[in-house]
Amino acid sequence: MSIKAKIDEFLALPNDSTKKTVGVALALCLVCAVAVSTTAVALKPIQDVNKTLNRKQNIIDIGQLAPPGTPIDEAFKNVEAKVVDLQTGEYVNDIDPEKFDARAAAIDPKQNVVLTREQDIASIKRRAKYATVYLVKENDQLKKVILPVSGYGLWSTLYGFLALEGDLNTVVGLGFYEQAETAGLGGEVDNPMWKAKWPGKTLYDEQGNLVIQVTKTVAPADDPRSKHQVDALSGATLTSNGVNNLLHFWLGKDGFGPYLQKLRNGGGA
Structure with missing residues (x-):
């Protein structure tokens, strides 16, 4: 049986079918997992940059390297x-x-x-x-x-x-x-x-x-x-x-x- 035929057979099941309920839940989980993973990968460079900036700001503050409000790059030069x-x-x-x-x-x-x-x-x-x-x-x-x-x-x-x-x-x-x-x-x-x-x-x-x-x-x-x-x-x-x-x-x-x-x-x- 082709994939299309299997999908059509699945969709034809009654909405209260246990098989259909489990199948839809699994499909939803898969879609969400892919979305979360994709988002995490896409945001990682931004997170790394923010982590670096936060570390530098802490060093600036604790080391009293510059007055408050000084741009990080200038204070860290x-x-x-x-x-x-x-x-x-x-x-x-x-x-x-x-x-x-x-x-x-x-x-x-x-x-x-x-x-x-x-x-x-x-x-x-x-x-x-x-x-x-x-x-x-x-x-x-x-x-x-x-x-x-x-x-x-x-x-x-x-x-x-x-x-x-x-x-x-x-x-x-x-x-x-x-x-x-x-x-x-x-x-x-x-x-x-x-x-x-x-x-x-x-x-x-x-x-x-x-x-x-x-x-x-x-x-x-x-x-x-x-x-x-x-x-x-x-x-x-x-x-x-x-x-x-x-x-x-x-x-x-x-x-x-x-x-x-x-x-x-x-x-x-």
């Missing part, structure tokens, strides 16, 4: 993106920083490092072997470095950026572009008032020890310890601990520690 080997601190020149996806690499056994319990203070389980860093230069002088950071809070993994002055010690800003913490509690990591507490804080003491801390008991302003301390989020102890832990992980030897040390020694900028 002095920013140089580079991929870093986290183990050695060396740049990886054969990977395009615009195309490298650290989150995808973190779940790829060929591109990740599985962390031990002792290493994994940020509760991320594994990290990519490489990471993209952003250097801001003026007249070939390093002015700022923006580092991607992530770590688990109470309910979610927080993804953001930490921006440092060229001294690699003074915080320019810390912000998270993706998180799912409790609104009004841990979600206050997005509150401008809390983010405003970070600029000017310093990461290391005079002996070079990493001492930055999110704490419920901040020392008085005239106490030297206060410059290394940020008020914890009210009612959000676990999220605050998560922020503290992720900073200590990414600034430590299993994160950007080797890279930052190279920069301090005059290499890599």
